[in-house]
Amino acid sequence: MAPLPGFSPEGLKECRQACETWLAQDAAARTVDEVAPAGLADLPAAARFAIEAGRLQALHKLPAAQRVKLCSLIDPSQQGEIDGADAELAGLAADLTCLKVKVGRHSVAEDIDKLRLIHDKLPSHVKLRLDANRAWTLEQAEQVCGSIPAQRIDYVEEPLLAGSCYRNWTSHLAVPFAWDETIREYPEADLHTPGLKALVIKPMLTGLARTLAWLETASAAQRQIVLSAAFESNLTLDLYARLCALWQLSGYQGLGTFDAWPVCLIEPLRSQSGHDQKPIISPTELTYLGRWL
Structure with a gap:
């Protein structure tokens, strides 16, 4: 979760508060697949990315990190x-x-x-x-x-x-x-x-x-x-x-x-x-x- 100063309208403190509020709604969930994705659209972009990325990596086996072609x-x-x-x-x-x-x-x-x-x-x-x-x-x-x-x-x-x-x-x-x-x-x-x-x-x-x-x-x-x-x-x-x-x-x-x-x-x-x-x-x-x- 890394908002970019000058480009992201939100800051890290705002992202953390938004995540705390969102996670509290699913406090009863015991596993990651029980945490409902509903409401993510209302989170700041960097916070939304962090939760979406965490869910993706927890629920799916992704390819290994291979070398990418860089510009x-x-x-x-x-x-x-x-x-x-x-x-x-x-x-x-x-x-x-x-x-x-x-x-x-x-x-x-x-x-x-x-x-x-x-x-x-x-x-x-x-x-x-x-x-x-x-x-x-x-x-x-x-x-x-x-x-x-x-x-x-x-x-x-x-x-x-x-x-x-x-x-x-x-x-x-x-x-x-x-x-x-x-x-x-x-x-x-x-x-x-x-x-x-x-x-x-x-x-x-x-x-x-x-x-x-x-x-x-x-x-x-x-x-x-x-x-x-x-x-x-x-x-x-x-x-x-x-x-x-x-x-x-x-x-x-x-x-x-x-x-x-x-x-x-x-x-x-x-x-x-x-x-x-x-x-x-x-x-x-x-x-x-x-x-x-």
Whole structure:
């Protein structure tokens, strides 16, 4: 249960209170399958995800946490400096095939310079996913995305200003787009919109049942699902990997956020490489919050 500051409207205290209230309604239940899922929809998203994930793992045998294909991310702290991006690119693994680049934080000219640098530095097989965080007009999106060959861009995530219409996207750009915040704010969004390639879903911000519903809707519309992490611990990242196997998600996932964690909780991170040296905090070392019931 890990609400993401700045994105989740709820905090950890609110989530805990909501869970305590919900669990008290089923205080007589002796086993997890006797705890009714009714009423979960009223819980904050992070609390709802935690309970749904707990029930899923308790009631069903999930696939093991296998290595997932990750879309790497350039360090956001270096987005304003071309030299910084150059150094970051030099340190990326040689087998890099998918790279996420934050754009829209600076001027259109700076974004164009950044993309051209990346285009020149990385092999032609590396696909770029641009994340604009709703920073551009359609014309600005056309300028930036048109600065490098369209085939290098896998998609651009949330390119247009909030409330913008995507109806004319394919008339201006050859690259596809993806929705993230849009589907959380507008659940009725038309997934058949021309140019839409993928839905980027953060289960911690939507809940697990809602994530599965989007997966089914996206599959019917022949749109890709990309799971995106909200800086959760290794335990949840491994759960996401198990869900990728369960749901047969084969594309590059946005789960490469564990660099921010200095330690692993209880066990190592099994679904991603590069974190073998991080210390493991045992259960006895974790802070115990007491029984909730």
